[in-house]
Amino acid sequence: DIQMTQSPSTLSASVGDRVTITCRASQSISSWLAWYQQKPGKAPKLLIYKASSLESGVPSRFSGSGSGTEFTLTISSLQPDDFATYYCQQYNSLVAFGQGTKLEIK
Amino acid sequence: EVQLVESGGGLVKPGGSLRLSCAASGFTFSSYSMNWVRQAPGKGLEWVSSISSSSSYIYYADSVKGRFTISRDNAKNSLYLQMNSLRAEDTAVYYCAFTVAGTGAFDIWGQGTMVTVSS
Numbered sequence: 111d112i113q114m115t116q117s118p119s120t121l122s123a124s125v126g127d128r129v130t131i132t133c134r135a136s137q138s139i140s141s142w143l144a145w146y147q148q149k150p151g152k153a154p155k156l157l158i159y160k161a162s163s164l165e166s167g168v169p170s171r172f173s174g175s176g177s178g179t180e181f182t183l184t185i186s187s188l189q190p191d192d193f194a195t196y197y198c199q200q201y202n203s204l205v206a207f208g209q210g211t212k213l214e215i216k
Numbered sequence: 217e218v219q220l221v222e223s224g225g226g227l228v229k230p231g232g233s234l235r236l237s238c239a240a241s242g243f244t245f246s247s248y249s250m251n252w253v254r255q256a257p258g259k260g261l262e263w264v265s266s267i268s269s270s271s272s273y274i275y276y277a278d279s280v281k282g283r284f285t286i287s288r289d290n291a292k293n294s295l296y297l298q299m300n301s302l303r304a305e306d307t308a309v310y311y312c313a314f315t316v317a318g319t320g321a322f323d324i325w326g327q328g329t330m331v332t333v334s335s
Contacts, residue, residue, distance in 0.1 A: 111278070144321035146261075153311055153328060154261065159321035197261055201320045204275055205251065205263035 112136050112200050116208035122216040127188045131211045133181045133198035142202035145174055145183045148210075149194045157196075158183065188213075218242040218324050220312050225329030232302050232333070238295035238312035238326055246270075246290035248315070251322065252297050254308035254331075264310070265297065280306075302333045 113136040123129050133143065141161040146154035156165045158174035161181055171186040185192055193215050198208040224236040238250070252264040265286040266275045274286055285298040295312050309330050313322040 142320060144319075146322075148261075153313075153325035154322070155325075156321050156323045159319040159323075163319070165321075165323065199261075199321065205253075205266065207253075207261040207263065210260040 112139060112203050112206050114198055114200055114206050114208040116196075116198055116211050118211060119209065120212045120214060122214045123188055124216045125188050125190060127216075129185050129188060129213065131183045131196055131198075131213075133176075133183070133208050135179045135181075135200055135202075138178045139200045139202035141177045142200055143174075143176070143181050144199045144201065145172075146197045146199065147192075147194045148197065154197060218316055220314075220324060220326035222310060222312055222326045222329035225310065225331045227332045227334065228302055229335050230303060230333055233298070233300045234302065234331060236297040236299065236310055236329060236331070238297075240293045240295065243316055245288075245293040249273075250288060250295045250312060250314050252286060252295075253311045253313055253322070253325075254306075255311070255328075256305070256308040259308075262308075267295070299331070302331075304333050307331060307333045 115134045117132050143161045145158040148154040157168050157172050162174045173184045175182050196211045200206050219241045221239045228234050249268045251266045254262050254264050267286045283301045287296045309328040311328045313325045316324050
């Protein structure tokens with residue numbers, strides 16, 4: 111089974127900051143990686159698919175990169191609405207999620 | 217509007233059974249693979265099971281294999297998860313989800329249904 115590891119687990123940042131979250135796969139998943147945003151009590155929302163493709167309606171301050179085993183999600187300028195938990199997901203071989211990164215207000 | 221609505225959650229004793237349902241609308245249900253994902257209180261997302269459009273291919277996470285059964289009724293536009301031999305660690309919000317845009321990532325999620333396993 112493919113294991114997904116995100117870092118950091120918690121990230122404290124301020125409005126306007128540029129932040130990066132990393133996701134590593136235990137084996138190559140090519141570009142079959144997605145990023146989700148989840149707010150308390152809500153279902154996850156798809157942000158990025160195929161490692162770097164922006165889902166329709168998602169602000170352009172979100173971007174994804176990487177391939178193989180190492181991936182990043184970058185938010186170029188944090189907005190108040192971005193404070194949430196973020197998950198990576200591989201869908202190269204079945205499905206597996208990272209453990210999540212909670213983005214907190216500093 | 218594409219929509220998924222889960223139901224069937226509730227409180228059940230350890231060792232008990234429960235059947236979750238996911239009602240689909242706004243798309244041709246029979247054309248898409250479907251998935252169950254769960255989230256224990258305060259924890260991360262965990263993939264549970266997937267089923268192909270015609271039920272030919274079915275997959276389970278090791279944590280539920282042999283206890284849970286995924287199924288679908290394309291005539292009723294519905295997805296199911298039969299959960300047997302429930303354990304405290306199965307306590308979670310259960311979501312159904314799928315990819316309508318064909319990207320492979322889950323672009324459509326239901327609102328979730330809570331399952332609590334406790335004596």
